[in-house]
Amino acid sequence: MTLLDDLSARMGAAFAAQGLDPALGKVRVSDRPDLAQFQCNGALAAAKMQKRNPRELAGLLAERLLEEEIFREVTIAGPGFLNVNLADDYVAARLGNQARAEKTTQDWQVAPAEKIILDYGGPNVAKPLHVGHLRAAIIGESLKRIFRHVGHTVIGDVHFGDWGLQMGQLISELAIREPALPYFDAEKTGDYPATSPVTLADLEAIYPVASAACKTDTARRVAAQKATFDLQAGRPGYRALWQHFVLVSRAAIEAEYNDLGVTFDWWKGESDAHPLIDQMVNDLRTKNLAEDSDGAVIVRVKRDDDRKEVPPVMLVTSEGSAGYHTTDIATIIDRKEAAAPDRMIYVVDQRQALHFEQVFRAAHMAGYFPQTHLEHLGFGTMNGKDGKPFKTREGGVLKLRDMIDMVTDKARDRIEASGMGAGEDAATVAEIARKVGIAALKFADLSNPRTSDYVFDLDRFTAFEGKTGPYLLYASVRIRSMLAKADPDGTTGTGATLLLSTDEERDLALILLRFDESLRAAVEKRMPHIIAEHCYALAQAFSRFYTNCRVNDEPNQSIRASRIRLAGIAGGQLDQALDLLGISVPERM
RNA sequence: GUCCCCGUAGCUCAGCAGGAUAGAGCAUCAGAUUCCUAAUCUGGAGGCCGCAGGUUCGAAUCCUGCCGGGGACACCA
Numbered sequence: 001m002t003l004l005d006d007l008s009a010r011m012g013a014a015f016a017a018q019g020l021d022p023a024l025g026k027v028r029v030s031d032r033p034d035l036a037q038f039q040c041n042g043a044l045a046a047a048k049m050q051k052r053n054p055r056e057l058a059g060l061l062a063e064r065l066l067e068e069e070i071f072r073e074v075t076i077a078g079p080g081f082l083n084v085n086l087a088d089d090y091v092a093a094r095l096g097n098q099a100r101a102e103k104t105t106q107d108w109q110v111a112p113a114e115k116i117i118l119d120y121g122g123p124n125v126a127k128p129l130h131v132g133h134l135r136a137a138i139i140g141e142s143l144k145r146i147f148r149h150v151g152h153t154v155i156g157d158v159h160f161g162d163w164g165l166q167m168g169q170l171i172s173e174l175a176i177r178e179p180a181l182p183y184f185d186a187e188k189t190g191d192y193p194a195t196s197p198v199t200l201a202d203l204e205a206i207y208p209v210a211s212a213a214c215k216t217d218t219a220r221r222v223a224a225q226k227a228t229f230d231l232q233a234g235r236p237g238y239r240a241l242w243q244h245f246v247l248v249s250r251a252a253i254e255a256e257y258n259d260l261g262v263t264f265d266w267w268k269g270e271s272d273a274h275p276l277i278d279q280m281v282n283d284l285r286t287k288n289l290a291e292d293s294d295g296a297v298i299v300r301v302k303r304d305d306d307r308k309e310v311p312p313v314m315l316v317t318s319e320g321s322a323g324y325h326t327t328d329i330a331t332i333i334d335r336k337e338a339a340a341p342d343r344m345i346y347v348v349d350q351r352q353a354l355h356f357e358q359v360f361r362a363a364h365m366a367g368y369f370p371q372t373h374l375e376h377l378g379f380g381t382m383n384g385k386d387g388k389p390f391k392t393r394e395g396g397v398l399k400l401r402d403m404i405d406m407v408t409d410k411a412r413d414r415i416e417a418s419g420m421g422a423g424e425d426a427a428t429v430a431e432i433a434r435k436v437g438i439a440a441l442k443f444a445d446l447s448n449p450r451t452s453d454y455v456f457d458l459d460r461f462t463a464f465e466g467k468t469g470p471y472l473l474y475a476s477v478r479i480r481s482m483l484a485k486a487d488p489d490g491t492t493g494t495g496a497t498l499l500l501s502t503d504e505e506r507d508l509a510l511i512l513l514r515f516d517e518s519l520r521a522a523v524e525k526r527m528p529h530i531i532a533e534h535c536y537a538l539a540q541a542f543s544r545f546y547t548n549c550r551v552n553d554e555p556n557q558s559i560r561a562s563r564i565r566l567a568g569i570a571g572g573q574l575d576q577a578l579d580l581l582g583i584s585v586p587e588r589m
Numbered sequence: 590g591u592c593c594c595c596g597u598a599g600c601u602c603a604g605c606a607g608g609a610u611a612g613a614g615c616a617u618c619a620g621a622u623u624c625c626u627a628a629u630c631u632g633g634a635g636g637c638c639g640c641a642g643g644u645u646c647g648a649a650u651c652c653u654g655c656c657g658g659g660g661a662c663a664c665c666a
Contacts, residue, residue, distance in 0.1 A: 293663085295664085323663085350593085547631090
C-alpha cells in the first residue's frame with residue numbers, strides 16, 4: 001500500500017466512525033507545505049451532506065486520528081481543512097522498510113498484469129530518422145520500462161515502414177537510373193545478387209527525388225503505383241531489391257536508436273501484415289462490413305451517436321493497393337497471432353488520432369480485438385521557436401543524428417568550459433558528453449506531458465542549470481561520489497537507524513516515500529512526465545540535504561550512519577527513476 | 590464547414606475526477622563556499638489563469654458562447 005493509501009485508509013476509518021463514507025478520507029500531499037505535510041478536505045464535503053458544522057466535525061476526526069501514534073499532529077484550518085503531520089519515527093521506519101525490502105517493484109498492485117505490445121517506432125525504409133521520430137522513441141522507451149517495472153510483459157515493436165507506395169517510388173526511380181540491374185529484368189529466373197546495389201546514402205539521395213517526381217509528374221506517379229502493385233503481388237526481382245532496401249536501412253536506423261538508448265524487441269514491418277490482407281478483406285466482406293464504393297473497398301465505421309464525422313476506412317484503393325488503414329488492421333491480426341497480447345498500445349503523433357479511431361473501430365467490429373484494449377497514446381509536436389513544427393534554419397527536416405551531435409557538442413563545450421573533464425582522457429570526456437547530451441534531450445522531452453506540444457530550444461535544453469537532465473545526472477553523480485568517500489566499503493549505512501533530525505532529512509524522506517505514488521499515476525495516465533517530476537523533486541530535496549547536512553565529517557556516528565543510509569536510498573531511487581525514463585548516468589561528471 | 594488540442598509570471602511550462610496565499614525552471618535583484626563535485630543552495634520581486642456568462646458555499650480546473658493559435662477530416666503513409 002502506498003503511503004497516501006495508508007493514510008487515506010486511516011482517515012477513512014475516522015470518517016466511518018462518524019457514520020460517513022470512508023472515501024471522504026482521501027489524503028493527499030499538502031498544498032501548503034508551510035502548514036503541514038498532508039491534508040484532507042473531506043470534512044467540508046461531509047459537513048455539507050450532513051448539514052453539520054465542518055470545523056466541529058473536523059475536530060472529532062482529528063481527535064480520533066491522534067489516537068494513532070503515527071500522527072504527530074492533526075490540526076484544523078480555515079473552514080475545516082484537516083492538516084496532518086506524521087511522526088518522524090513512523091516516516092523513518094516506513095522508509096527503512098521500503099528500502100530494506102530492496103524492492104524493484106512498486107508498493108501497490110497492478111492488476112492484472114498484462115502482455116502488451118507497444119508500438120513506438122515508425123521509421124521508414126530509405127529515410128533517416130528525424131526529429132519526428134524522436135518523441136515516439138523517447139516516450140515509448142520510457143513507457144516500456146515503466147510498464148515492465150510494474151509487472152507487465154511488454155513487447156516493443158518498431159513497426160518498420162517497409163511497404164507501400166514509397167517502395168514503388170524507390171524501385172521505379174532506380175529503374176530509371178540503373179535499368180541494367182537484374183532486378184528489373186522481368187524474364188530473369190534464378191537468384192539475385194546477395195550484396196545490395198545501393199548503400200544507405202544512395203537510398204537517402206534517391207528517395208526525395210523519387211517522391212518529388214511523383215508529385216509533379218503523372219507518368220512517374222503511375223509508374224511508382226505500378227511498381228508498388230507488382231512488388232505487393234510478389235514480382236521476384238522487386239522483392240529481392242526491396243529486401244536489400246530493408247536490410248540496408250534497418251542497420252543504420254537500429255544503430256541510431258541504440259545511440260539514443262532505445263531498443264525494440266520486434267523489427268516487424270508493415271510487410272509482415274501484407275500476406276494477411278487478402279484473407280482479411282474477404283473476411284470483412286463475409287461479415288458484411290466491407291463494401292464497394294467508387295471503385296474502392298471501404299468499411300463504414302461511423303456510429304449513430306458520433307458527434308463528429310468519422311470517415312470510412314479505406315480498405316482497398318481503386319488502384320487495388322492496400323492503404324495504411326488496411327495494413328494497420330492486418331497488423332493487429334498479425335500481432336494477435338504472433339503473441340496473443342492482452343493489449344496493444346500505439347505511441348504515435350496526436351495528429352493520427354482519427355486514423356487510429358477508425359482502425360480500432362474496424363478491428364473491433366470485425367471481432368479481431370476489443371477496442372477497449374487498443375490504445376492510441378498521442379503526443380504533441382516538437383515545435384521551433386516560431387510555434388510551428390521544428391525545422392532547420394534552412395527549412396528542412398533535422399535528422400536525428402544531427403540533433404544528437406548538436407546536444408553532445410554543446411555538452412562537451414560546457415564540460416570543458418567548467419573544467420569538470422580535466423584529468424579525464426578524451427574518450428571518457430566524450431562518453432560523459434554523450435550521456436549528458438542525451439539526458440538533456442530526453443529530460444527536456446519527458447518533463448513535458450506527453451500530450452503537450454513543446455518548443456525545442458537548444459540553448460535552454462543544453463543550459464546545465466535548473467530543471468534539466470544534467471542537473472539530475474549531477475545530483476546522482478554527487479551522491480555516488482560522496483558515498484564513495486564517506487562509506488567506501490558500503491557497510492556503514494547498511495541497516496543503520498534512520499534519524500530525521502533536520503527539516504532537510506525529513507523532507508527528503510517524505511519525497512522518497514512518494515515514489516510509488518508517482519509511479520502509479522504515471523502508469524495509470526501513461527504519462528512519463530510524472531516520473532520526471534518526481535526525479536526533479538528528489539534531486540532538489542537531496543541537494544538541500546547535501547548543502548545543509550554534513551555526512552563525511554559528521555561527528556555523531558549515529559547521525560553519520562543515518563545520513564549515509566539516507567543518501568544511499570536517495571541515490572538508488574534516483575538512478576532507478578532515471579532508468580525508467582531511459583536516462584543513463586555517467587560514473588563521473 | 591465539422592471535430593480535436595492549446596491560451597496561466599518577461600520567456601518556457603506545470604497544476605485541470607472543483608478547495609486554503611495559483612507553482613517550477615530560465616531571466617532579473619540580493620545573499621551563501623576554511624568542509625563531502627557551486628552544473629549547488631537561500632531569499633526578494635514578478636499573475637484581471639485569453640474574454641464573457643453559467644453551475645457551486647467555493648472555479649485556472651466543470652458547462653455554454655466568443656476571440657486568438659495549432660491540428661485532423663476515404664484512395665501518400
